[in-house]
Each structure stands twice: as C-alpha cells, then as structure tokens.
Amino acid sequence: MYDSSKIIPGLIIFVLFVTIPIWYNHGDAGAAPEIKLPQDAKACVRPTAEMRASHMQLLNQWRDEVLRDGDRGTIEVDGKHYKKSLMLTCMECHTSKKQFCDKCHDYASVKPYCWDCHLAPVE
Amino acid sequence: MKYAFPLAAVIALVLIALVGVQIPGMQYFFGIVIPYAAMALFLGGFCLRVIYWARSPVPFKIPTTCGQGFSLDWIKQDKLEAPTNTSQVVARMFLEIFLFRSLWRNTKSTVYDGPKLTYESSKWLWLFGIMFHYSFLVIVIRHMRLFMDPVPFAVSFTETIDSLLQIGAPTMYMTDVTIVLALLFLFGRRLTNPHVRYLSLANDYFPLFLILGVATTGILMRFFLRTDVDINAIKQLAVGLVTFHPTISADIGAIFYAHLFLVCTLLAYFPMSKLMHMGGVFLSPTRNMANDSRMKRHVNPWNPSIKPHSYASYEDEFREDMVEQGIPVEKELPPKTDE
Numbered sequence: 001m002y003d004s005s006k007i008i009p010g011l012i013i014f015v016l017f018v019t020i021p022i023w024y025n026h027g028d029a030g031a032a033p034e035i036k037l038p039q040d041a042k043a044c045v046r047p048t049a050e051m052r053a054s055h056m057q058l059l060n061q062w063r064d065e066v067l068r069d070g071d072r073g074t075i076e077v078d079g080k081h082y083k084k085s086l087m088l089t090c091m092e093c094h095t096s097k098k099q100f101c102d103k104c105h106d107y108a109s110v111k112p113y114c115w116d117c118h119l120a121p122v123e
Numbered sequence: 124m125k126y127a128f129p130l131a132a133v134i135a136l137v138l139i140a141l142v143g144v145q146i147p148g149m150q151y152f153f154g155i156v157i158p159y160a161a162m163a164l165f166l167g168g169f170c171l172r173v174i175y176w177a178r179s180p181v182p183f184k185i186p187t188t189c190g191q192g193f194s195l196d197w198i199k200q201d202k203l204e205a206p207t208n209t210s211q212v213v214a215r216m217f218l219e220i221f222l223f224r225s226l227w228r229n230t231k232s233t234v235y236d237g238p239k240l241t242y243e244s245s246k247w248l249w250l251f252g253i254m255f256h257y258s259f260l261v262i263v264i265r266h267m268r269l270f271m272d273p274v275p276f277a278v279s280f281t282e283t284i285d286s287l288l289q290i291g292a293p294t295m296y297m298t299d300v301t302i303v304l305a306l307l308f309l310f311g312r313r314l315t316n317p318h319v320r321y322l323s324l325a326n327d328y329f330p331l332f333l334i335l336g337v338a339t340t341g342i343l344m345r346f347f348l349r350t351d352v353d354i355n356a357i358k359q360l361a362v363g364l365v366t367f368h369p370t371i372s373a374d375i376g377a378i379f380y381a382h383l384f385l386v387c388t389l390l391a392y393f394p395m396s397k398l399m400h401m402g403g404v405f406l407s408p409t410r411n412m413a414n415d416s417r418m419k420r421h422v423n424p425w426n427p428s429i430k431p432h433s434y435a436s437y438e439d440e441f442r443e444d445m446v447e448q449g450i451p452v453e454k455e456l457p458p459k460t461d462e
Contacts, residue, residue, distance in 0.1 A: 001174060001177045001178050002176060002177055002178070002179075002180055002181070002424060004177065004455065007173060007174070007406075010405065011170050011173055011174075012171075014169070014170075014402075015166055015170070015318050018165075018166060019166075020267075021267065021270035021271055021365040022365050022366070023153075024271050024275070025270075025271065025272060025362060025365055026365045026366075027366045027367065027368075028361060028366060029272075029359070029363050029366040029368045029370070031364050032273045032356070032358075032359045032372065033355060049350065049351075050350070052353065053349040053350045053351070053352065054349055054350075056292035056293055057292055059292065060292035099185045104355055106273075106356075107355060107358060108268065108269075108354045108358055109268040109273070109274035109278065109279045109282065109294075109418060110354075111279070111282075112281060113289060
C-alpha cells in the first residue's frame with residue numbers, strides 16, 4: 001500500500017464522520033415523548049390518526065380561510081360547533097403548549113411558525 | 124433502452140419493500156437487519172475499495188496541467204492549473220472537491236456562420252451537478268434530526284434555512300425541489316445529448332433512478348401520504364439503530380420502508396459503483412500530484428533495485444581479462460611486484 005500515512009488517517013476520519021450519530025448518542029436511545037392528553041374532552045375535531053398525520057394542514061387551512069379569506073364560519077363535528085381557531089379551539093382542551101405541542105415537536109425538531117404571530121400561553 | 128433495466132430494477136425494489144412489509148415480522152427485517160447490513164457493506168466496502176486503490180503504484184508523475192507551468196522568473200506561473208508545491212495542490216483539490224472546478228472545462232463545440240468553430244464552456248452540467256450534490260448534502264444533514272437526540276443546533280439550523288420559504292404545511296424544503304430538478308436534468312442530459320447517450324450504461328442510469336426513487340418516496344411521505352407515517356416512531360427506530368437498541372414501536376407505513384429500502388440499496392451499492400468518485404476524487408493522481416517533475420525525482424515504486432555500475436568500476440572488475448584479450452583500458456594493470 002502506498003501513501004498509507006495519508007490514506008489511513010483519511011479513512012479513519014471518514015469512518016468517524018459517518019458514524020457521528022453513534023458517538024453523539026452515547027448508546028442511549030432515550031425515550032419517545034409522551035404527551036399529556038386533555039382530561040375532560042373525549043373527542044377532537046378529527047379522528048386521532050388523522051390529527052396526528054395532518055393537524056398542520058388543517059391549521060394551515062383554517063389560517064388561510066379565516067385570515068386571508070375572512071371566512072370565520074364554524075365547523076360542525078357531531079352536532080357541536082367549533083371555531084376555526086388555534087387559541088380558542090385547539091388550546092381550549094390542549095391547554096399546555098409545553099406538555100402537548102412541544103413534546104413531539106422538540107423530539108422531531110419541528111419548528112412550526114404558529115408562535116411567530118400567536119402569543120404562547122404563559123406556563 | 125439501456126435505461127429500461129435500471130428503471131425496472133428500482134421499481135422492483137420499491138415493490139419488494141412495499142409487499143415485503145405486509146408480511147408480519149418482516150418490519151424487523153426491513154427496518155433493522157437490512158439497514159445494519161447495508162451500513163456494514165457501505166463502510167467496509169468503501170474502506171476496502173480505497174485500500175485496493177492505494178495498493179496501485181503510480182509509476183509516473185502524471186498531473187494534468189492546463190496552464191503555464193513553473194518557469195523563468197518573468198513568466199507568470201498558473202498556480203492552480205500547474206501547481207508545484209503542496210499548498211498549491213491543496214488549493215486545487217479544494218476547489219475541485221467543493222466547487223467542481225474542472226466541470227467548467229466541459230466544452231461544447233459549435234459551428235457558427237462564417238463558418239466559425241468555437242469550443243465554449245457549457246456550464247449546465249456544472250450547475251446541475253453542483254446543485255444535486257449540495258442538495259443531497261443538505262438533505263443528509265437534515266436527516267440527522269432523526270438520528271440524534273437531542274437535535275444539535277447545526278442540524279436544526281440547516282433545516283430552518285432549508286424551509287425558510289415557509290410554503291405550505293409541513294413546510295416545503297428548497298433542497299427537495301432542487302435535487303429533483305437536478306436529477307431530472309442529469310437524466311435528461313443522458314437521453315438528449317447524443318454523445319452522452321452513446322456513452323451511458325445501465326450503471327449510469329441505475330444510481331440516478333435510485334436516488335430519484337429515494338427523493339420521491341421521501342417527498343411523498345412528508346407531503347402527500349402522511350397517514351401512518353408516525354415521525355416519532357421513525358425517530359425511535361432511527362435513534363435505536365445508531366445506539367444498537369433498535370425498537371419498532373408502532374406500525375409505520377409501508378412507504379417508509381420503501382424509502383428506507385432504497386436508501387439501504389444505495390448504501391450497499393455505493394462501494395461497487397461509480398458513486399465511489401466520492402472517495403476517488405481524493406485519490407486521482409492527475410489532480411493530487413504536484414507538477415514538479417523537473418524539481419524532484421519521482422521514482423517508480425515498482426522499479427527493481429539496480430545498483431549503478433560505472434565504467435570505472437566495470438574496468439576494475441574486468442581489467443585483467445581485458446588486458447589479456449587486448450582490449451584498451453584507461454588504467455593500466457599495476458606493475459607486477461615479483462619482477
């Protein structure tokens with residue numbers, strides 16, 4: 001093997017670089033986040049699976065309808081009327097941003113820009 | 124139709140993953156066994172391939188020079204195109220690796236009226252090539268959010284910048300758009316440019332389709348087929364993989380396994396493919412050697428060891444025989460002592 005004084009260190013750097021996630025986590029897988037569900041409310045505006053997958057799309061849709069189109073009408077789910085509002089509808093039941101929103105968002109490094117305009121509840 | 128087989132292979136890989144994970148228990152095969160095997164093949168194969176290359180001697184000093192070499196004081200040397208020392212070579216390699224400088228020499232001959240023949244630099248290949256590579260780099264860095272807990276600042280910052288346009292929810296990534304555009308250009312180039320089309324082989328098309336498949340499944344998973352793609356379950360699996368305690372906590376949608384399987388194929392295929400230019404660019408003798416063949420002697424490493432044998436020592440060895448045979452010698456025999 002030629003130039004091993006350059007190639008071997010190069011390969012070691014490459015392998016260490018590729019395996020950064022292994023060194024970074026120190027072999028500790030950590031726990032998946034557990035969110036605090038509301039105690040009194042039983043049903044959300046959409047089924048759980050659908051909310052988990054597309055709550056951000058629903059919120060975006062509400063934002064566009066209410067703020068851009070001026071359509072402040074309510075939505076009806078099982079005979080109950082809900083306002084299209086993050087603060088007045090979602091956070092009515094999911095009262096804590098820290099215990100609910102942030103748990104998953106921090107874990108998966110998602111930074112929604114809801115709070116660029118909305119004031120987060122004081123906790 | 125050299126692209127038909129690679130395309131069919133990538134479609135088959137997607138189908139294998141989509142159908143395979145429907146079998147109970149196969150999630151562990153596709154989610155844990157295959158990723159570990161692919162990573163081992165990638166790292167092991169990469170190192171073996173580089174060591175295999177390192178065992179080839181470079182018999183000659185063969186840097187490609189394309190500028191004025193070092194000469195007299197009043198002739199200006201082109202330090203990047205004909206480097207003579209290590210720092211100039213490092214500068215040349217840096218620009219090559221980070222900016223793909225040599226692709227600016229991708230010249231295209233055109234005949235204009237006159238007739239006038241020109242060879243102009245066609246920078247489209249450079250533009251889309253660099254777009255593809257940097258998009259891929261950013262995408263890899265972004266994905267580290269799924270492998271590292273807590274997420275380091277550099278990773279979340281990259282993600283913030285990438286989704287800076289804040290289009291839609293979840294926010295669109297700029298690199299998702301650029302990587303698909305670049306891949307489509309690089310594929311289109313192989314189809315439409317007759318010279319490149321003639322040169323293109325199945326192993327040129329396969330990585331293109333494979334990476335396009337990875338990007339497509341990733342984009343579908345993030346923006347369109349979101350149901351059953353539980354990001355926390357995926358992160359738990361990813362962090363579990365790199366901490367060697369893998370767990371599959373919830374049912375993750377089949378599209379995720381298709382994405383993962385394509386990535387694993389890419390990793391496993393990497394060391395035995397042209398994608399090894401990632402390591403090879405560092406080892407190209409035409410780039411990483413200094414143009415100093417008139418300053419330093421380059422000895423071919425496989426030269427046999429031959430001692431120099433001067434005429435004087437040759438004559439010392441055979442003087443007696445030469446004198447006996449009547450061959451003229453430069454130095455006469457010493458006078459005989461017994462006379």
